[in-house]
Amino acid sequence: MTATDFSNIETSSHTTSSILSVKNATRRFGGLIAVNEVSFEVTPGEIFGLIGPNGAGKTTMFNLLSGLTPPSSGAISFEGRCLIGLPPYKIAELGVARTFQNIRLFGNLSALENVKIAQHTHTKAGVLSGVFGAGRAREEEPRVLAKATELLKLVGLDDLAGEQAKNFSYGDQRRLEIARALALEPKLLLLDEPAAGMNPTEKQGLSDFIRMVRDKFSLTIVLIEHHVPLVMGLCDRIAVLNFGQLIALGNPAVVAGDPAVIEAYLGGD
């Protein structure tokens, strides 16, 4: 288990061109170390997979990246800007959007409203402008509606635009969360288990969809996923976490053959 050595080798080769850089990020919850001295870099345009057994610290890692949980120590920077200490909404403003493992849509609101809300940082209308429908709001509202409609169409939910999000099927809710995240017009998209709850056909389509989204919006994508074939076929590089530590990092073929990864997934003797 020489996790730290491994990560150090990798980080040194990616320092110049990275969009996201994580250095020795650690998060403790009382006595539990959920994320332990994890370092990696993500290059622009990459689809970067974060995998690991249950409880490995993947979602905690996402919470550190999106500011929902502050790291106990370590550094995280996005496009060269330090994210430590920034509240989530500021990180979202910088261009980091995410979805949630345990879907967190605005359940009582329509699909359209869910997506509209995420345009918040790209609009500026204040109270009076909004109430009187004048000034900024006059220009922004049609734009917000057009953008939200376009994104719903992209994920194939435009027919259900007026339906309450809580009435959606699980797969549709995941799609709606992606549309909502895209409405932030992010540069970095964090997808937390996008395939969970999808049937095999949907999973097949998801790979193509994620690639298409990456190309269309020139995104960098970091995704957490349990479905191994999906990760192997989709990701340019993969980081493997186990008990909060980074145990492998590299392209899918290398990671799949790594003895530490096999041991983490299948158990050693």
Place this chain on the structure above:
Amino acid sequence: MFESFFNQYGFLMVYMVLQATLALSLYLPLTAGQLSLASPGFFALGGYIAAVMSTTVWATNGMFPIPYLLLEMLLGGLASGLLAVVVGVPALRLRGIYLALATIAFVEILRVVSLNLTITGGAVGIFGIPQPFNSSLEYMWVALPLLIACVIFTARLEKSRIGRAFVAIREDELAADAMGVNPTYHKVLAFVIGAMIAGMVGAITAHFLNTWNARQGTFDASINILAFVLIGGSRMTLGPVVGGMLLTALPEILRPVGDVRLIVNGFLLTLGAVLLPQGLISPRVFKRKKVDV
């Protein structure tokens, strides 16, 4: 015959309109998911500003000029808004029931302060507040436009960018935060707008009641206003308005019942809460109607 009806019920009708507007002041923070019971505090503040100004600075012998009343409403609204920023920034760090408790404490502090200051007339309060109108019913000329303005304002706000941010916070504060909505800013904003409405209503009510004292801003009033919103419906602007009017009128409607009317009143409230947990006016009611047609 109409004349006698208006003479008898003019006071009640204006009071219904004023209370309905006050209900909106509690409804607004609630759209952002914040259960604040601070409205009576700002209501009392607005009332004291109007009472003090009209009995000292602008004291007149004859009819009190209406522009001065409007100016008092403006002052009451602004002062309440300012106080709401000061109170809201620390208080809105609290959630749910803890925020409710803190705002009850705020109302109590204001009440005790007003009981002990000389400018507010101590326990006696301020009386003989000059009248801008000849009869109670004529107060409708300011009360009704204020209600209509507040309803339109609130309903339009809900459809706007800021209103969407409020509702996003109510639905899931964490997700709203991750989607770029600053929760603290919008919670304080909703609280401040609500406070300004309460301050303006207070300014009118002080003249309307002719007297103003520490009994105006109490815990009881907090609970009454909360009942307006919960019984009327907390998901649509119309809900608190209907709730405010209905619950203000209910004790009067029940007057023929006699001494047990307060018991009946309480029973009806409980029944309403049990049978219509979403309130009388909810988006669901409107949807169902559409389906029928």
